[in-house]
Amino acid sequence: KAGVTQTPRYLIKTRGQQVTLSCSPISGHRSVSWYQQTPGQGLQFLFEYFSETQRNKGNFPGRFSGRQFSNSRSEMNVSTLELGDSALYLCASSLGQGVQYFGAGTRLSVL
Amino acid sequence: QKEVEQDPGPLSVPEGAIVSLNCTYSNSAFQYFMWYRQYSRKGPELLMYTYSSGNKEDGRFTAQVDKSSKYISLFIRDSQPSDSATYLCAMSDSGGSNYKLTFGKGTLLTVNP
Numbered sequence: 001k002a003g004v005t006q007t008p009r010y011l012i013k014t015r016g017q018q019v020t021l022s023c024s025p026i027s028g029h030r031s032v033s034w035y036q037q038t039p040g041q042g043l044q045f046l047f048e049y050f051s052e053t054q055r056n057k058g059n060f061p062g063r064f065s066g067r068q069f070s071n072s073r074s075e076m077n078v079s080t081l082e083l084g085d086s087a088l089y090l091c092a093s094s095l096g097q098g099v100q101y102f103g104a105g106t107r108l109s110v111l
Numbered sequence: 112q113k114e115v116e117q118d119p120g121p122l123s124v125p126e127g128a129i130v131s132l133n134c135t136y137s138n139s140a141f142q143y144f145m146w147y148r149q150y151s152r153k154g155p156e157l158l159m160y161t162y163s164s165g166n167k168e169d170g171r172f173t174a175q176v177d178k179s180s181k182y183i184s185l186f187i188r189d190s191q192p193s194d195s196a197t198y199l200c201a202m203s204d205s206g207g208s209n210y211k212l213t214f215g216k217g218t219l220l221t222v223n224p
Binding site: 004006031033035042043045048050055056058090092096097098099100101102103104105107 | 142145147152153162201206207209211213214215216217
């Protein structure tokens, strides 16, 4: 079974730009969660989608948004990028509770 | 008080040692307890998970959950240099509208040959 796939793996953007990250979950998984990982804050929850509906959202500004499509694939968008948005963005898929399986992440650098 | 506390280390041990990694938590609603291993510049890889209290063993790895003490542990027997990584504990409640994983900060482990 294929794992969680995230694209692109690396991104370099400048302040003020926007970015879209993509995630394809494990086949049959209807839940996709997004996390931001930084050295100082560790892994922080952004949001979770289940069957195209956002069920839960973390404490991030409205510049961070996401969506999920009918095939369970998900995208995350960050608008008006700031230097502090530089991080590893991780997507995880699950059946909707309990264990989550992570992708390799997208490393975003904001210059 | 943070919801999940984990000693960040770093922890350095010789090859063959028994390693003990621990986390404490404050949210009594947590039902699922997971350990992930993360190599540098990679995504977290699920190692072990336990539902509610008890022990679980998988090869050289043993996970323990003590819900009465709000304390979880991961033991690695006969540690190998390939075990060198950051180990993250994670927890979640039963799901639904509050579903998310809450992570510890991670413990950096180095196993020296």
